[in-house]
Amino acid sequence: EVQLVESGGGFIEPGRSLRLSCTASGFSFGDYAMTWFRQAPGKGLEWVSFIRSKIYGGTTEYAASVKGRFTISRDDSKSIAYLQMNSLKTEDTALYYCARESIAPNGNHAFDIWGQGTMVTVSS
Amino acid sequence: DIQMTQSPSSVSASVGDRVTITCRATQGFSTWLVWYQQKPGKAPKLLIYAASSLQSGVPSRFSGSGSGTDFSLTISRLQPEDFATYYCQQGKSFPLTFGQGTRLEIK
Numbered sequence: 617e618v619q620l621v622e623s624g625g626g627f628i629e630p631g632r633s634l635r636l637s638c639t640a641s642g643f644s645f646g647d648y649a650m651t652w653f654r655q656a657p658g659k660g661l662e663w664v665s666f667i668r669s670k671i672y673g674g675t676t677e678y679a680a681s682v683k684g685r686f687t688i689s690r691d692d693s694k695s696i697a698y699l700q701m702n703s704l705k706t707e708d709t710a711l712y713y714c715a716r717e718s719i720a721p722n723g724n725h726a727f728d729i730w731g732q733g734t735m736v737t738v739s740s
Numbered sequence: 741d742i743q744m745t746q747s748p749s750s751v752s753a754s755v756g757d758r759v760t761i762t763c764r765a766t767q768g769f770s771t772w773l774v775w776y777q778q779k780p781g782k783a784p785k786l787l788i789y790a791a792s793s794l795q796s797g798v799p800s801r802f803s804g805s806g807s808g809t810d811f812s813l814t815i816s817r818l819q820p821e822d823f824a825t826y827y828c829q830q831g832k833s834f835p836l837t838f839g840q841g842t843r844l845e846i847k
Binding site: 651660662663666677679680713718723724727728730731732733 | 771772774776778783784785786789790793795827829831832834835836837838839840841
Protein backbone atom coordinates (compact mmCIF):
# COMPACT_ATOMS: atom_id res chain seq x y z
CA GLU A 617 0.00 0.00 0.00
CA VAL A 618 1.26 3.44 -0.93
CA GLN A 619 1.50 5.39 2.30
CA LEU A 620 3.03 8.40 4.01
CA VAL A 621 3.24 8.62 7.77
CA GLU A 622 4.25 11.81 9.54
CA SER A 623 5.73 11.90 13.01
CA GLY A 624 7.60 14.24 15.33
CA GLY A 625 4.92 16.77 16.15
CA GLY A 626 4.16 17.95 19.65
CA PHE A 627 3.86 20.84 22.06
CA ILE A 628 6.84 23.17 22.10
CA GLU A 629 7.77 26.62 23.37
CA PRO A 630 8.45 29.54 21.04
CA GLY A 631 12.05 29.76 19.88
CA ARG A 632 12.67 26.04 20.19
CA SER A 633 13.28 23.49 17.40
CA LEU A 634 11.45 20.42 16.19
CA ARG A 635 12.08 17.92 13.42
CA LEU A 636 9.22 16.29 11.56
CA SER A 637 9.61 13.04 9.66
CA CYS A 638 7.59 11.67 6.78
CA THR A 639 8.11 7.95 6.25
CA ALA A 640 7.09 6.57 2.88
CA SER A 641 6.19 3.03 1.91
CA GLY A 642 4.79 1.21 -1.08
CA PHE A 643 6.56 3.22 -3.78
CA SER A 644 10.02 4.16 -5.00
CA PHE A 645 10.52 7.17 -2.77
CA GLY A 646 13.64 8.45 -4.50
CA ASP A 647 11.77 8.96 -7.77
CA TYR A 648 9.38 11.54 -6.32
CA ALA A 649 9.47 15.13 -5.23
CA MET A 650 8.03 15.67 -1.78
CA THR A 651 6.45 18.60 -0.05
CA TRP A 652 5.17 19.81 3.31
CA PHE A 653 1.90 21.65 3.80
CA ARG A 654 0.31 22.90 6.97
CA GLN A 655 -3.16 23.78 8.15
CA ALA A 656 -3.74 25.94 11.20
CA PRO A 657 -6.78 24.94 13.29
CA GLY A 658 -9.96 25.87 11.44
CA LYS A 659 -8.02 27.43 8.56
CA GLY A 660 -7.13 26.63 4.99
CA LEU A 661 -4.14 24.89 3.45
CA GLU A 662 -0.73 26.53 3.27
CA TRP A 663 2.27 25.26 1.35
CA VAL A 664 5.48 25.21 3.41
CA SER A 665 8.37 23.57 1.57
CA PHE A 666 9.27 21.36 -1.40
CA ILE A 667 12.21 19.13 -2.32
CA ARG A 668 12.89 17.73 -5.76
CA SER A 669 14.07 14.22 -6.39
CA LYS A 670 17.81 13.66 -6.71
CA ILE A 671 17.52 13.26 -10.48
CA TYR A 672 16.40 16.89 -10.53
CA GLY A 673 19.12 17.97 -8.16
CA GLY A 674 17.26 17.56 -4.88
CA THR A 675 16.82 21.32 -4.79
CA THR A 676 14.43 22.98 -2.37
CA GLU A 677 11.81 25.70 -2.17
CA TYR A 678 10.35 27.50 0.84
CA ALA A 679 7.44 29.71 1.69
CA ALA A 680 8.54 33.19 2.70
CA SER A 681 7.05 32.68 6.17
CA VAL A 682 9.48 29.85 6.97
CA LYS A 683 12.52 30.61 4.83
CA GLY A 684 15.65 30.77 6.93
CA ARG A 685 13.98 28.92 9.82
CA PHE A 686 12.83 25.62 8.27
CA THR A 687 14.92 23.14 6.29
CA ILE A 688 13.54 20.31 4.18
CA SER A 689 15.70 17.29 3.43
CA ARG A 690 15.38 13.71 2.34
CA ASP A 691 17.07 10.37 2.98
CA ASP A 692 16.21 8.19 0.01
CA SER A 693 17.94 5.18 1.57
CA LYS A 694 15.40 5.30 4.40
CA SER A 695 12.45 6.65 2.35
CA ILE A 696 12.06 9.57 4.73
CA ALA A 697 11.54 13.27 4.18
CA TYR A 698 12.30 15.65 7.01
CA LEU A 699 11.29 19.14 8.01
CA GLN A 700 13.67 20.74 10.50
CA MET A 701 11.87 23.62 12.14
CA ASN A 702 13.97 26.14 14.09
CA SER A 703 13.04 29.37 15.88
CA LEU A 704 9.44 28.28 16.08
CA LYS A 705 6.76 30.91 16.45
CA THR A 706 3.22 30.69 17.77
CA GLU A 707 1.98 31.24 14.22
CA ASP A 708 3.65 27.97 13.17
CA THR A 709 0.98 26.10 15.15
CA ALA A 710 -0.71 23.80 12.64
CA LEU A 711 -1.29 20.28 11.44
CA TYR A 712 1.64 19.48 9.17
CA TYR A 713 1.09 17.20 6.19
CA CYS A 714 3.67 15.69 3.89
CA ALA A 715 2.64 14.83 0.36
CA ARG A 716 4.03 13.19 -2.76
CA GLU A 717 4.09 15.04 -6.05
CA SER A 718 2.21 13.34 -8.83
CA ILE A 719 4.28 12.22 -11.80
CA ALA A 720 1.27 12.19 -14.11
CA PRO A 721 1.90 14.01 -17.39
CA ASN A 722 1.06 17.67 -16.86
CA GLY A 723 0.63 17.00 -13.17
CA ASN A 724 2.87 19.91 -12.34
CA HIS A 725 2.95 20.35 -8.58
CA ALA A 726 -0.18 18.29 -7.97
CA PHE A 727 0.08 16.08 -4.89
CA ASP A 728 -1.51 12.69 -5.07
CA ILE A 729 -0.56 10.98 -1.81
CA TRP A 730 -0.86 12.68 1.58
CA GLY A 731 -0.08 11.56 5.09
CA GLN A 732 -2.49 11.89 7.97
CA GLY A 733 -0.64 14.85 9.44
CA THR A 734 1.25 15.57 12.65
CA MET A 735 0.20 18.40 14.96
CA VAL A 736 2.66 21.06 16.04
CA THR A 737 1.60 23.40 18.81
CA VAL A 738 3.89 26.31 19.63
CA SER A 739 2.97 27.98 22.88
CA SER A 740 4.52 29.22 26.09
CA ASP B 741 3.07 35.52 -5.77
CA ILE B 742 -0.05 34.21 -7.49
CA GLN B 743 -3.15 34.77 -5.37
CA MET B 744 -6.07 32.39 -5.73
CA THR B 745 -9.65 33.37 -4.95
CA GLN B 746 -12.43 30.83 -4.73
CA SER B 747 -16.13 31.49 -4.87
CA PRO B 748 -18.41 30.95 -3.22
CA SER B 749 -16.85 30.51 0.23
CA SER B 750 -19.72 28.19 1.09
CA VAL B 751 -22.64 26.68 -0.72
CA SER B 752 -25.65 24.63 0.33
CA ALA B 753 -26.99 22.02 -2.02
CA SER B 754 -29.04 18.86 -2.07
CA VAL B 755 -28.19 15.31 -3.07
CA GLY B 756 -28.58 15.08 -6.83
CA ASP B 757 -27.85 18.77 -7.47
CA ARG B 758 -25.17 20.11 -9.77
CA VAL B 759 -22.66 22.47 -8.15
CA THR B 760 -19.93 24.62 -9.65
CA ILE B 761 -17.07 26.20 -7.69
CA THR B 762 -14.86 28.79 -9.31
CA CYS B 763 -11.26 29.74 -8.75
CA ARG B 764 -9.63 32.89 -10.10
CA ALA B 765 -5.90 33.62 -10.22
CA THR B 766 -4.22 37.01 -10.14
CA GLN B 767 -2.07 36.04 -13.12
CA GLY B 768 -2.57 33.58 -15.92
CA PHE B 769 -0.80 30.23 -15.98
CA SER B 770 -2.26 28.01 -18.68
CA THR B 771 -3.72 24.92 -16.97
CA TRP B 772 -1.49 24.38 -13.92
CA LEU B 773 -4.49 24.18 -11.62
CA VAL B 774 -5.30 21.49 -9.08
CA TRP B 775 -8.45 20.71 -7.08
CA TYR B 776 -8.57 18.89 -3.75
CA GLN B 777 -11.38 17.65 -1.54
CA GLN B 778 -10.98 17.66 2.23
CA LYS B 779 -13.34 16.08 4.73
CA PRO B 780 -13.26 16.95 8.44
CA GLY B 781 -10.34 15.37 10.23
CA LYS B 782 -8.89 13.96 7.01
CA ALA B 783 -6.05 14.85 4.68
CA PRO B 784 -6.86 16.50 1.36
CA LYS B 785 -7.56 14.22 -1.58
CA LEU B 786 -6.45 15.01 -5.13
CA LEU B 787 -9.44 15.26 -7.48
CA ILE B 788 -8.31 17.12 -10.60
CA TYR B 789 -4.90 18.12 -11.95
CA ALA B 790 -3.91 20.13 -15.00
CA ALA B 791 -7.26 21.93 -14.66
CA SER B 792 -9.31 19.13 -16.21
CA SER B 793 -7.58 15.77 -15.78
CA LEU B 794 -9.43 13.44 -13.43
CA GLN B 795 -7.21 11.73 -10.86
CA SER B 796 -7.37 7.95 -10.99
CA GLY B 797 -10.16 6.58 -8.84
CA VAL B 798 -12.13 9.82 -8.67
CA PRO B 799 -15.75 9.49 -9.81
CA SER B 800 -16.60 10.92 -13.21
CA ARG B 801 -19.24 13.25 -11.70
CA PHE B 802 -16.28 15.50 -10.85
CA SER B 803 -14.98 17.63 -13.69
CA GLY B 804 -12.70 20.61 -14.06
CA SER B 805 -12.31 23.26 -16.69
CA GLY B 806 -10.65 26.55 -17.43
CA SER B 807 -7.31 28.05 -18.35
CA GLY B 808 -5.44 31.27 -17.84
CA THR B 809 -6.95 32.91 -14.79
CA ASP B 810 -10.43 31.38 -14.48
CA PHE B 811 -11.12 27.82 -13.50
CA SER B 812 -14.05 25.80 -12.25
CA LEU B 813 -14.85 22.52 -10.54
CA THR B 814 -18.24 21.00 -11.26
CA ILE B 815 -19.86 18.18 -9.37
CA SER B 816 -22.83 16.77 -11.18
CA ARG B 817 -25.44 14.77 -9.27
CA LEU B 818 -24.13 15.40 -5.75
CA GLN B 819 -23.75 12.35 -3.55
CA PRO B 820 -23.81 12.34 0.27
CA GLU B 821 -20.06 11.69 0.39
CA ASP B 822 -19.33 14.84 -1.64
CA PHE B 823 -20.16 17.22 1.19
CA ALA B 824 -16.74 18.53 2.12
CA THR B 825 -14.43 21.50 1.63
CA TYR B 826 -12.83 22.02 -1.76
CA TYR B 827 -9.57 23.84 -2.46
CA CYS B 828 -7.91 24.97 -5.64
CA GLN B 829 -4.13 25.25 -5.85
CA GLN B 830 -1.93 26.73 -8.53
CA GLY B 831 1.00 24.62 -9.68
CA LYS B 832 2.56 27.20 -11.96
CA SER B 833 5.22 28.60 -9.67
CA PHE B 834 6.55 28.79 -6.14
CA PRO B 835 5.23 29.71 -3.68
CA LEU B 836 2.42 27.27 -4.34
CA THR B 837 -0.81 28.92 -3.29
CA PHE B 838 -4.33 27.81 -2.47
CA GLY B 839 -7.74 29.32 -2.64
CA GLN B 840 -9.38 29.92 0.72
CA GLY B 841 -11.64 26.90 0.30
CA THR B 842 -15.30 26.32 -0.51
CA ARG B 843 -17.40 24.52 2.05
CA LEU B 844 -20.11 22.42 0.42
CA GLU B 845 -22.93 21.77 2.87
CA ILE B 846 -26.10 19.76 2.74
CA LYS B 847 -29.24 21.86 2.28
